Amino acid sequence: MRLKPLLASVAALAMAVPLMGQAQAPQQQGQPVEVEIDQGVLKPLQIAVVPFTGDHGSDIASVVSGNLRRSGFFEPLNPASFIETGLTLANAPNFPQWTQIGAQAVLYGSVTPRADNRVDVGFRLYDPYRQCQLVSYQFTATSEQWRRIAHKISDVIYQRMTGEAGFFDSRVIFVSEEGTQLNRINRLTIADQDGFNPVYLTQGDEVIMSPRFSTSQPDEITYVALGKDYSRIYLYNLTTGRRESLGEFDGQVLAPRFSNDGNKIAFSIIRNGNTDVYVMDLRSRQLSRLTSDPGIDTSPSFSPDGSQIVFNSDRSGSARLYVMRADGSGQRPISRGGGSYTAPAWSPTGNLIAFTKSGGGRFSTGVMNADGSGERILSSSYFEEGPNWAPNGRYVMFARQTRGGDTRLWTVDLSGRVVSQAGYNGRGTDPAWSPLLDKPPVNLGFGQGADSCPA
Numbered sequence: 001m002r003l004k005p006l007l008a009s010v011a012a013l014a015m016a017v018p019l020m021g022q023a024q025a026p027q028q029q030g031q032p033v034e035v036e037i038d039q040g041v042l043k044p045l046q047i048a049v050v051p052f053t054g055d056h057g058s059d060i061a062s063v064v065s066g067n068l069r070r071s072g073f074f075e076p077l078n079p080a081s082f083i084e085t086g087l088t089l090a091n092a093p094n095f096p097q098w099t100q101i102g103a104q105a106v107l108y109g110s111v112t113p114r115a116d117n118r119v120d121v122g123f124r125l126y127d128p129y130r131q132c133q134l135v136s137y138q139f140t141a142t143s144e145q146w147r148r149i150a151h152k153i154s155d156v157i158y159q160r161m162t163g164e165a166g167f168f169d170s171r172v173i174f175v176s177e178e179g180t181q182l183n184r185i186n187r188l189t190i191a192d193q194d195g196f197n198p199v200y201l202t203q204g205d206e207v208i209m210s211p212r213f214s215t216s217q218p219d220e221i222t223y224v225a226l227g228k229d230y231s232r233i234y235l236y237n238l239t240t241g242r243r244e245s246l247g248e249f250d251g252q253v254l255a256p257r258f259s260n261d262g263n264k265i266a267f268s269i270i271r272n273g274n275t276d277v278y279v280m281d282l283r284s285r286q287l288s289r290l291t292s293d294p295g296i297d298t299s300p301s302f303s304p305d306g307s308q309i310v311f312n313s314d315r316s317g318s319a320r321l322y323v324m325r326a327d328g329s330g331q332r333p334i335s336r337g338g339g340s341y342t343a344p345a346w347s348p349t350g351n352l353i354a355f356t357k358s359g360g361g362r363f364s365t366g367v368m369n370a371d372g373s374g375e376r377i378l379s380s381s382y383f384e385e386g387p388n389w390a391p392n393g394r395y396v397m398f399a400r401q402t403r404g405g406d407t408r409l410w411t412v413d414l415s416g417r418v419v420s421q422a423g424y425n426g427r428g429t430d431p432a433w434s435p436l437l438d439k440p441p442v443n444l445g446f447g448q449g450a451d452s453c454p455a
Helices: 057-071 095-099 143-162
Strands: 035-037 045-049 074-076 105-113 118-127 132-142 171-179 184-192 207-213 220-226 231-237 243-245 252-258 264-271 274-281 287-289 297-302 308-313 320-325 340-346 352-359 362-369 376-381 383-389 395-401 407-413 418-421 427-433
Touching: 045 057, 057 074, 057 105, 057 143, 105 143, 118 143, 132 143, 171 207, 171 407, 184 207, 207 252, 207 427, 220 252, 231 252, 252 297, 264 297, 274 297, 274 308, 308 340, 320 340, 340 383, 352 383, 362 383, 362 395, 376 383, 376 395, 376 407, 383 427, 395 427
Parallel strands: 045 074, 045 105, 297 340, 407 427
Antiparallel strands: 035 418, 105 118, 118 132, 171 184, 171 427, 207 220, 220 231, 231 243, 252 264, 264 274, 274 287, 297 308, 308 320, 340 352, 352 362, 362 376, 383 395, 395 407, 407 418
């Protein structure tokens, strides 16, 4: 795939952004993440990310560099190669000194304290070859939220240079694992998308499965908890910490997922040896059964517009993907290849469905069009499962296990060329990506500055 052409330029803007705060565990101190760019087609853009001036300025630049590198579209240059120093927001870079080291873009900024104990984080992005400004922007927040600001800066840069929405200002919820196979503890865990600031939401006294975000309310999640004599679906509010059960069901519950409007949850119930898909209206708590086939029907996922549900079923003898209308009518198979298909997840863009496929002693993460055509395998390994989409629909996160090794979180882009282990260092399964924590800026003021790049 190719990067989209650079967009029109951006003038200097200031924006006070209400950044979310929460009690957090110590930051995850990880090793550098290696990103594989396979097949030699995609050449990352070389960007110079200059350490920002002011409190936490170098930290902000480091987080931005890490984010951009993991995307696979950017190659941050080694700061030791920089010739020009002392850049300030009042001045443009010395362009020849950046083209000399091969920088195709130059990012720099500053952290300035305010009288109200907040800080202004301003930054500029220049094209040194065309000698013009691509972005000039400012965020305002508390100094403790410097890492969140770095993610928002990364989103602006990503959007400006690729033409697509970013995904860095988001979080991931998953099931973390500790202990041995005979004495394993798993806990519901949430972290920034780069693996930092992990927080345990459960204590390890239940088996946790299938956590998922509400796309309409990013502070609402659902998950399954298994105890000694129960299986329950919970709603959990990340802001208040309130946990609410959907009720007791006659049978074991599996794989809950919100509709995009947040008003319904689809899930499966194992009852009398049969597994079927149900939907609950969260406002009325009315439960509707959507499938009644003798096979195993599970892992339902709503289309973004809420009109359809994809699920997997073995009613034909092997696990395949099926689509039905949201009321259960019109059930039809869509997967067409050999092997077994499980864990479907509808893309937030609506045009693709991700899945896990097994066969020939290997597991794969793939995508297909919503009608089942255009199947593509993005990643294959000894074992991997449970794909879930980034909020921009460009990346998929999944769990991968090496032979005899631990299960870790991994990501792959839609080209299948950018594969990397996710930032969280510990063992984990069942990842789910949140929506962006804030909506991206509506108007970046393209083309309004005196030194803006021409369209």
